[in-house]
Amino acid sequence: MEYEIVVGMEIHAELLTNTKIFCSCPTKFGDPENTHTCPICLGMPGVLPVLNRDVVRYAVRAGLALNCKIANFSKMDRKNYFYPDLPKAYQTSQFDRPLCLGGTVDINVNGQTKPIGITRIHIEEDAGKLLHESTDGTLVDVNRCGVPLIEIVSEPDIRGPEEARIFAEKIRNTLEYTGVSDCKMEEGSIRFDVNVSVREKGTEKLGTRTEMKNLNSFRALERAIKYESKRQIIELKKGHPIIQETRKWDDVKGISSAMRSKEDAQDYRYFPEPDLVPITITDEEIKKAKSELPELPEAKKARYMAEYDLPEYDADLITSSKEMAQFFEETVKISNHPKQIANWLMVDIPAHLKEKELSISTIPFVPSDLAELIDLIQNGMISGKIAKFVMEKMFTEDGSPKEIVERNNWAQMQDEGELQTIIEKIVEDNPKSVSDISSGNKKAYGFLTGQVMKATKGKANPQLANKIIREVVAKKIN
Amino acid sequence: MNINRLTIHETKEALSKGEFSSEELVASYADRIEKVDPKVDAFLLKCLDDAKEHAKKIDSEGKTESSILSGIPYALKDNICTKDIKTTAASKMLYNFVPPYSADVYERLQNLDSIMLGKVNMDEFAMGSSTENSAFKTTKNPWDLSTVPGGSSGGSAVAVAADMAAYALGSDTGGSIRQPASLCGVVGLKPTYGLVSRYGLIAFASSLDQIGTFTKDVEDAAIVLNAIAGHDAKDSTSLNISKKDYTVNLKRGAKGLKVGILKNFNTEGVQEEVKTAMDESIAAFKDAGAEIVEVDFRYFKQALAAYYIVACAEASSNLARYDGVRYGYRAKEYTDYIDMYYKTRSEGFGSEVKRRIMLGTYALSSGYYDAYYKKGMQVRTVIINEYNKIFEQCDVLMTPTSATTAFKIGEKVDDPLQMYMSDTFTVPINIAGIPAVSIPTKLDQKGLPIGIQIVGPALGEEKILQAAWALEQSFNFRKNQPSL
Numbered sequence: 001m002e003y004e005i006v007v008g009m010e011i012h013a014e015l016l017t018n019t020k021i022f023c024s025c026p027t028k029f030g031d032p033e034n035t036h037t038c039p040i041c042l043g044m045p046g047v048l049p050v051l052n053r054d055v056v057r058y059a060v061r062a063g064l065a066l067n068c069k070i071a072n073f074s075k076m077d078r079k080n081y082f083y084p085d086l087p088k089a090y091q092t093s094q095f096d097r098p099l100c101l102g103g104t105v106d107i108n109v110n111g112q113t114k115p116i117g118i119t120r121i122h123i124e125e126d127a128g129k130l131l132h133e134s135t136d137g138t139l140v141d142v143n144r145c146g147v148p149l150i151e152i153v154s155e156p157d158i159r160g161p162e163e164a165r166i167f168a169e170k171i172r173n174t175l176e177y178t179g180v181s182d183c184k185m186e187e188g189s190i191r192f193d194v195n196v197s198v199r200e201k202g203t204e205k206l207g208t209r210t211e212m213k214n215l216n217s218f219r220a221l222e223r224a225i226k227y228e229s230k231r232q233i234i235e236l237k238k239g240h241p242i243i244q245e246t247r248k249w250d251d252v253k254g255i256s257s258a259m260r261s262k263e264d265a266q267d268y269r270y271f272p273e274p275d276l277v278p279i280t281i282t283d284e285e286i287k288k289a290k291s292e293l294p295e296l297p298e299a300k301k302a303r304y305m306a307e308y309d310l311p312e313y314d315a316d317l318i319t320s321s322k323e324m325a326q327f328f329e330e331t332v333k334i335s336n337h338p339k340q341i342a343n344w345l346m347v348d349i350p351a352h353l354k355e356k357e358l359s360i361s362t363i364p365f366v367p368s369d370l371a372e373l374i375d376l377i378q379n380g381m382i383s384g385k386i387a388k389f390v391m392e393k394m395f396t397e398d399g400s401p402k403e404i405v406e407r408n409n410w411a412q413m414q415d416e417g418e419l420q421t422i423i424e425k426i427v428e429d430n431p432k433s434v435s436d437i438s439s440g441n442k443k444a445y446g447f448l449t450g451q452v453m454k455a456t457k458g459k460a461n462p463q464l465a466n467k468i469i470r471e472v473v474a475k476k477i478n
Numbered sequence: 479m480n481i482n483r484l485t486i487h488e489t490k491e492a493l494s495k496g497e498f499s500s501e502e503l504v505a506s507y508a509d510r511i512e513k514v515d516p517k518v519d520a521f522l523l524k525c526l527d528d529a530k531e532h533a534k535k536i537d538s539e540g541k542t543e544s545s546i547l548s549g550i551p552y553a554l555k556d557n558i559c560t561k562d563i564k565t566t567a568a569s570k571m572l573y574n575f576v577p578p579y580s581a582d583v584y585e586r587l588q589n590l591d592s593i594m595l596g597k598v599n600m601d602e603f604a605m606g607s608s609t610e611n612s613a614f615k616t617t618k619n620p621w622d623l624s625t626v627p628g629g630s631s632g633g634s635a636v637a638v639a640a641d642m643a644a645y646a647l648g649s650d651t652g653g654s655i656r657q658p659a660s661l662c663g664v665v666g667l668k669p670t671y672g673l674v675s676r677y678g679l680i681a682f683a684s685s686l687d688q689i690g691t692f693t694k695d696v697e698d699a700a701i702v703l704n705a706i707a708g709h710d711a712k713d714s715t716s717l718n719i720s721k722k723d724y725t726v727n728l729k730r731g732a733k734g735l736k737v738g739i740l741k742n743f744n745t746e747g748v749q750e751e752v753k754t755a756m757d758e759s760i761a762a763f764k765d766a767g768a769e770i771v772e773v774d775f776r777y778f779k780q781a782l783a784a785y786y787i788v789a790c791a792e793a794s795s796n797l798a799r800y801d802g803v804r805y806g807y808r809a810k811e812y813t814d815y816i817d818m819y820y821k822t823r824s825e826g827f828g829s830e831v832k833r834r835i836m837l838g839t840y841a842l843s844s845g846y847y848d849a850y851y852k853k854g855m856q857v858r859t860v861i862i863n864e865y866n867k868i869f870e871q872c873d874v875l876m877t878p879t880s881a882t883t884a885f886k887i888g889e890k891v892d893d894p895l896q897m898y899m900s901d902t903f904t905v906p907i908n909i910a911g912i913p914a915v916s917i918p919t920k921l922d923q924k925g926l927p928i929g930i931q932i933v934g935p936a937l938g939e940e941k942i943l944q945a946a947w948a949l950e951q952s953f954n955f956r957k958n959q960p961s962l
Contacts, residue, residue, distance in 0.1 A: 042804060045559065045565070045572065045575065045577070045680040046557070046558075046559045046581065046677070048712060050711065078795050080842070089795075089799050090795050138815070140804075267843055267844045269843060270842075271791060271792075271847070274792055275715065276714050276715075277715060
């Protein structure tokens, strides 16, 4: 019997607002514990929340980018539960009237476009963090309390781990592009919850699902779904029913294990947040937000193919990250060689970045440097081979590509007279090659070119060297 | 001259004329507090040294006339946060809580150089109608020390009634200003929801809580309302409307006013003398040229039920933050964090607070939400509509504030339902978010004050104060004085 894997996702992303959702504390990550706190995010008695309008603006932008309908009227609700990282003992969230409803996003699976439904997007506040390492027992860091989040809920339209990863990547890209979230997985600013079930292929009815929360990498996401669906299939084949439960994914061991069943599920006692007024957004405001939406990956990709004549593969890769696309565009503005720029961005640069543990946003040179490097090749100043060395140095040394070339004396020999002398000597010293050529063995040209490169330490302009070699050899034969 | 007997406007006049200084004024109040408070137990925290300092400063800087409230001493209900001054909500849970911020109302009064004498007693977290639910002390009614002052703002009412403060602020969630004002013979005003900022008011039921005033007469209520009303960006439910001077039309009299009375007024359980006071009030209005209109309000029972569901539901969530993790009381011994929660909350809250948390938790629970909380909210809409209809027929509505005068201490503590019933006339007003003022009319045979409540439509403060002032003139209640 063949099984089909059905996945629905909930994606939490922290918004890039400067301040928290209900107070003016900064949202900055990584500062010392409990330095971004105030009576409001500490949940002290008598204080009141004031909704940060930027949170609404950002969430609306995400909603529009994911083709959602923006609600003219929505409201905040309280989700009540006790935990030491939740100062008010309720999370202010949205229950039955979310900000965005009914969207869809197209993903690309094996060259096929597939729409994934977005059920809803709502806004809410993040909780704090518990620090268990301390010798004083467990401590609470409240810095993250009140950092604004959106929760994106998908329809169970995702079939299998790969689609889930592609969908998650697509969401991350969209949020990055729209400036809604920086989606830094390592900082937990985007997190994935997945609902996994399996069913006999061809059947309609959804199987019993299990949930895994807080997966914080694409790899974990893909592996968790792979493992969990396999586990469910094995259970079903054994004739065991699937129990609806929350399972914990252990990324180190690569297994999921039961955490709590549906019966133990908490009753959050949602009710409308009485300290906040409903959120109203007019059609004009929605229209305006739409017009301010930046170019999204799909549109950008199409434009790169049309405007820069890039192959689809290149356009897809370059637009897969906002920063990469930005780097590309800034470079192409200075040096109009899109395909070459794309090549650098797809091959050499990622390799160096990986080696140096950098990212395109922390790359140690600027687009005009890459443009200069490409121009150096174009002008025949350096060969493509030398350019690769220059690129390597651009990651480790100061100075522009031109300076690097000069410093290392890598400029190609452009002086025809000097090259002529060197070549005449090489031809003179290799009579065998000349006789080979005259007897029709053209391969000997390659040998001579090699000798010239060796003699010039690779700095001879290959085209020029070839031309002169042919002239000198022809003269010799005649 | 007995300085402490004076109203704000009388005190101000005397201050202006130089009959006494701010310092002398505060000293006189301090003496009164030292003498009388041991009998009535209104104050949880006296700030008399700071108050004297403040007064001295006002005198020396010649600021006695910088505002109508400058130099005027007042008391604050202890659920209103005061920066660097202990604020407990009369709960063991917050026995040591010193807020690093101030309530908006306190800041406004500070800016006007009014002088805070101290923090006064209340039912724990404002839950109660007798101030017997305070974790610290039971406040006594100055008219009869064996009776309750009402609640939850019993301390505020007593501070004013016993001349220990020129005025006081309290909070009113279901009658917590008006009922104690009625039982103690002072004027108690609950403004329209959103007119006064709730920022820094320790929440009981967020959608019902409203800060208001206790004063010696209606004119003072208008004066203090002028000072505390106004938009506050820190409170999202604060109304953003232009400021009004509530004293301007105050003394227009009742001529031409349409005063509504309830035609289906349920007289069962209402003390005879309260009924008499109602009849005399009707006569007084008629004499003053007002028109009496009979109106219908059909939902006292439903309002009370909806109130206890909605208020408890919100309270169960609002009070969930008292977990011992960050501030306030924490149990001494516990095995893990869950155990710490259990013990902290079991030991830190009093029984009435626990009762309401449990009621509210139940009302919000999955499977019960629709039958309770949701139904309660629907009843709210019905009641708002009912009042809208009423105020199409009249300018203000008049009812008793409380069905009875002050009851004995201990009389209702074991009968919470009986206690809840004492809110019948006040609760629907909070449900609808509209303003109401209670004014004293006369004493019953036991010598206990009887209050009458004047209710208005949303933002109808001017009208209810105008009506209340007119009624006040005909009763002249201030000739009475508790003998302490």
